[in-house]
Amino acid sequence: MMIILTTISASLHAQQTDSIQIRKRFIDSTFTTEHLHVLDGRPKTFYSGDHDVRAKALQQLMHGCIDFYEANFPGKKFDVPFYILDKPDWTKPNLGYPYGMPFYSRDNRIMVIAAEKNALRRLTGLPDDPEKSDSVLSTFDFQPVHELGHYFFFTLNGVFKEKWFNEVMATYFLICYIKEKNLAPNLEQALKADYPVPHKTLVDFEKLYLGVGPANYHWYQSKFAKLGFELYPELKLELIRKVLQNYAPGGKNLDALTLLKSIAPEKMDAWLKEM
Numbered sequence: 001m002m003i004i005l006t007t008i009s010a011s012l013h014a015q016q017t018d019s020i021q022i023r024k025r026f027i028d029s030t031f032t033t034e035h036l037h038v039l040d041g042r043p044k045t046f047y048s049g050d051h052d053v054r055a056k057a058l059q060q061l062m063h064g065c066i067d068f069y070e071a072n073f074p075g076k077k078f079d080v081p082f083y084i085l086d087k088p089d090w091t092k093p094n095l096g097y098p099y100g101m102p103f104y105s106r107d108n109r110i111m112v113i114a115a116e117k118n119a120l121r122r123l124t125g126l127p128d129d130p131e132k133s134d135s136v137l138s139t140f141d142f143q144p145v146h147e148l149g150h151y152f153f154f155t156l157n158g159v160f161k162e163k164w165f166n167e168v169m170a171t172y173f174l175i176c177y178i179k180e181k182n183l184a185p186n187l188e189q190a191l192k193a194d195y196p197v198p199h200k201t202l203v204d205f206e207k208l209y210l211g212v213g214p215a216n217y218h219w220y221q222s223k224f225a226k227l228g229f230e231l232y233p234e235l236k237l238e239l240i241r242k243v244l245q246n247y248a249p250g251g252k253n254l255d256a257l258t259l260l261k262s263i264a265p266e267k268m269d270a271w272l273k274e275m
Contacts, residue, residue, distance in 0.1 A: 082110075162257075175229060
């Protein structure tokens with residue numbers, strides 16, 4: 001029986017791996033054949049239709065962030081394409097995320113966000129941003145830096161751990177940059193989500209992840225941001241360095257909760273009471 005179960009498990013794993021590879025080739029092929037506009041520079045940026053103003057503003061944001069982190073973490077070279085897609089282009093390759101949900105794909109090594117300024121806000125049930133101009137970055141326009149944070153931890157440093165911790169650190173990556181450069185002064189307030197939700201524990205988030213639903217997912221992200229904003233004044237970039245040291249070869253390799261409790265016990269205890 002054990003041999004049979006092992007064989008079945010191996011077969012299912014192989015099928016899953018094949019499925020991921022097929023999906024990857026399909027996405028890569030679709031993007032390379034799409035008639036997207038291209039902005040050279042860092043990151044190389046591809047965008048749909050007439051969204052050139054938004055694309056240029058977001059590329060400038062990301063370029064500044066890349067320069068900042070490469071200067072502070074020598075040897076880490078960012079090389080990841082950035083896609084800004086309208087709904088038709090988003091749905092053609094079956095990305096697996098609802099339109100408006102930004103993401104970084106480890107398998108494809110691409111960052112993808114919606115071309116419409118309010119797509120993420122509408123997905124989570126929030127009112128449109130009062131700032132209408134695509135040339136002015138506000139609130140959720142800074143979300144791509146969070147996705148760049150995933151690239152930094154997942155791909156450049158091999159840190160892919162608990163889901164909640166991955167999200168906390170990607171948001172902390174964003175917070176460090178905007179604080180150092182005095183950007184998005186109202187972001188902390190804008191990210192608060194105080195509405196009632198069915199899931200509030202880290203256990204639920206680990207088990208369901210995006211399955212908690214867009215509004216509930218935003219609630220979790222607001223709590224992760226709250227922790228990040230509380231940790232930043234004392235730790236700044238040192239927190240990122242401690243995380244990388246912990247998971248580097250020869251590091252202590254503490255689990256995420258133990259690691260953060262060892263670094264900021266009082267703040268973590270207070271935050272965990274809300275989760």
